[in-house]
Ligand SMILES: Nc1ncnc2c1ncn2[C@@H]1O[C@H](COP(=O)(O)OP(=O)(O)OP(=O)(O)O)[C@@H](O)[C@H]1O
């Protein structure tokens with residue numbers, strides 16, 4: 475590793491409490507940065523946010539620091555730093571980065587026995603994909619701060635669930651401009667440990683063993699940390715106190731966890747909301763203009779997943795009406811194609827997979843595109859998919875009138891109805907591992 479740039483990774487967050495996955499972030503990031511052939515990771519820092527952050531259920535920083543220290547006893551390169559949490563007010567991330575960068579640079583310059591060829595260490599922010607997604611929440615981050623975080627320092631971002639950080643970069647001019655300084659790390663072992671879920675389990679008296687180190691579990695028990703009472707800390711006392719931070723954290727949580735239907739609704743316009751609970755970098759003024767940005771945060775149902783077909787009604791009739799030849803019809807009706815759906819906001823990739831043929835759709839809701847149905851009935855259509863509430867409604871304009879389909883989710887079942895003028899088919903999918911009883915009558919057209 476001689477000649478490489480020494481690198482320190484800094485992770486900022488609540489760590490409420492620290493989990494195994496927080497620590498995995500460091501290991502994944504270090505491997506990735508070593509693979510670049512450019513960097514040599516020399517240290518990692520966990521920096522828990524101060525108590526003024528005001529996030530729901532945030533226990534005192536002395537406990538979050540103590541738990542992080544216990545957890546990281548097994549690491550010989552990652553440590554916990556209390557500077558951020560000791561500040562009188564909530565501290566913006568870039569301020570924490572500047573502090574650590576200056577501290578590390580001073581140490582480097584004061585060090586007597588440095589090889590002359592040694593480069594000064596760099597500092598990069600380590601985060602999960604949900605953290606990077608919060609950059610786009612209106613008025614949450616100052617643009618010049620994001621510019622400094624990614625431009626001056628740099629970001630190492632680890633994938634989380636179905637969030638697509640490469641798309642977030644593509645859609646942001648600022649992030650695209652500094653793309654060479656944003657390192658995306660793919661976590662192949664999907665690990666959806668979330669501190670929120672850990673706290674929920676603890677409140678319910680359920681086991682969190684193997685999600686957290688035993689020493690942290692013992693600490694939580696000893697100090698009776700995560701209870702129904704602690705979770706109400708910083709909870710809105712009044713419905714009309716809405717801050718951008720509330721919206722941001724709700725948005726990030728929904729993006730990560732939502733399984734349908736959850737929305738952020740702002741009922742009052744042109745009203746100024748200030749928070750007496752947390753120090754805000756901005757005062758959120760919900761004007762007509764910002765109201766519409768909040769509307770953008772609405773999450774519709776989450777279609778992500780690998781869906782197994784469990785029922786298929788009237789499909790042969792439908793294919794027949796589309797003039798699909800008898801041989802293909804026979805094969806198609808014997809198959810049970812699965813749906814592999816990747817959804818990132820309004821961007822969808824729907825793969826229909828079978829042993830005979832695969833059919834892929836890649837679309838953005840609301841944007842018309844030319845759909846080539848080769849392998850289905852070999853026609854072309856101008857296709858637009860729109861939201862009708864939580865339903866995805868597809869209109870396929872072309873030779874056949876009234877052609878289209880509708881997808882929707884009920885509990886853990888995905889439904890598909892395809893139709894044109896007078897004929898329709900119904901398909902029904904479940905996530906693997908679910909036991910679903912077939913109640914055809916309920917779903918007949
Ligand atoms: N399972 C995970 N995969 C990838 N990144 C994660 C994961 N859990 C946490 N992180 C990242 O760790 C950092 C600190 O996270 P934080 O303390 O907010 O924990 P969290 O599990 O995200 O909490 P919460 O459940 O309350 O949102 C953030 O950058 C976050 O994106």
Ligand SMILES: O=C(O)c1ccc[n+]([C@@H]2O[C@H](COP(=O)([O-])O)[C@@H](O)[C@H]2O)c1
Pocket residue numbers: 486487488489523527529565566567568605608614615616619723755
């Ligand atoms: O610097 C900012 O403007 C800024 C805006 C929003 C969030 N942050 C930081 O991002 C982290 C988010 O942590 P969490 O637990 O809310 O996911 C936490 O360390 C915050 O201080 C920072």
